[in-house]
Amino acid sequence: MQTTSHIMMIRPVNFSFNAETAVNNAFQVATESDDAQDKAAAEFDGFVGKLQQNGIDVTVIHDTPEPYTPDSIFPNNWVSFHDDGTVVLYPMFAVNRRAERKPQVLENIFGKFDHSQLIDWSKEEAADRFLEGTGSMVLDRENKICYACLSPRTSQELVGQFCQQFGYSAVTFFSRDQQGREIYHTNVMMCVADQYVVICLDSITDPAEREMVAEKIRQSGKKIIEISIDQMNSFAGNMLQVNNKDGKKFLVMSSQAYHSLSANQQQELESFNPxxxxxxTTIETNGGGSARCMMAEVFLPLKSLS
Structure with missing residues (x-):
């Protein structure tokens, strides 16, 4: 199953520009706003409301003021929840992001969903090896393909470890912006849905790697929908396909991402799903992440009512 109707989201309490992550996240822009937290909380609530109005189950967990976690709004980087009941905790590049692995978050999820095992790879931080969840890896769950652009936050060794654990094949490559800087997370340059892949192939600067990735997507039977570097910079790669309680699929993105798309691209995507x-905007500007980063998919089985 490529999509789920269950999403975990963390409502921020101390949202702000994080200098520790900005060292290798070119999407972040420090602003002079004193009310970033208030604006981010309002944007968060509006976003959650739209998901819920469309029948998507959102488990909202309120962050705690301590320890200080300015990026807690992006939980998909530190945890993933799998349909076999496995939960994985990931090693994070920024020291102040490691504190996002708060026990109360997992307790909340485990009150609603069953889990069979917890795998904790956070010890890899001591060896300076990082893998930031479904930010670092974009998963084709049905075809068991793990796409990963390598960067300081995405270790090739740990991608291999994930693939061995879950039976995926790894497709690794390098993705860069206009200045030649490595793209910090794979999920800002590509999105895998059930029948299509949105991807900025232009960011894969090595022609052999670019063709290898494109061919892998074609072999998986999915249609390639290309976006430009400018559209990627507007977070048009940071999308997530979800379904609602009735099984209807949607593609979720930010308004900035949506408006960066051409009319033809919008029409093509909407031919698959609404x-x-x-x-x-505040979250994207200060946090350097967008809609997909805010949603941690929960594939765990729901607890029985009994």
Missing amino acids: IIHSDI
Whole structure:
């Protein structure tokens, strides 16, 4: 199953520009705003409301003021929840992001969903090896393909470890922006849905790697929908396909991402499924992440009512 109707989201309490992550996240822009937290919380609530109005189950967990976690709004980087009941905790590049692995978050999820095992790879931080969840890896769950652009936050060795654990094949490559800097997370340059892949192939600067990735997508039977570097910079790669309680699929993105798309691209995507978009400008600007980063998919089985 490529999509789920269950999403975990963390409502921020101390949202702000994080200098520790900005060292290798070119999407972040420090602003002079004193009310970033208030604006981010309002954007968060509006986004959650749109998902819920469309029948998507969102488990909202309120962050705690301590320890200080300015990026807690992006939980998909530190945890993933799998349909076999496995939960994985990931090693994080920024020291102040490691504190996002708060026990109360997992306790909340485990009150609603069953889990069979917890795998904790956070010890890899001591060896300076990082893998930031479904930010570092974009998963084709049905075809068991793990796409990963390598960067300081995405270790090739740990991608291999994930693939061995879950039976995926790894497709690794390098993705760069206009200045030649490595793209910090794979999920800002590509999105895998059930029948299509949205991807900025132009960011894969090595022609052999670019063709290798494109061919792998074609072999998986999915249609390639290309976006430009400028559209990637507007977070048009940071999308997530979800389904609602009735099984209807949607593609979720920010309003900035949606408006960066051409009319033809919008029409092509909507030929597969409706689009949900929401204005999260403050979150995107200060946090350097967008809609997909805010949603941790929960594939765990629901607890029985008994």
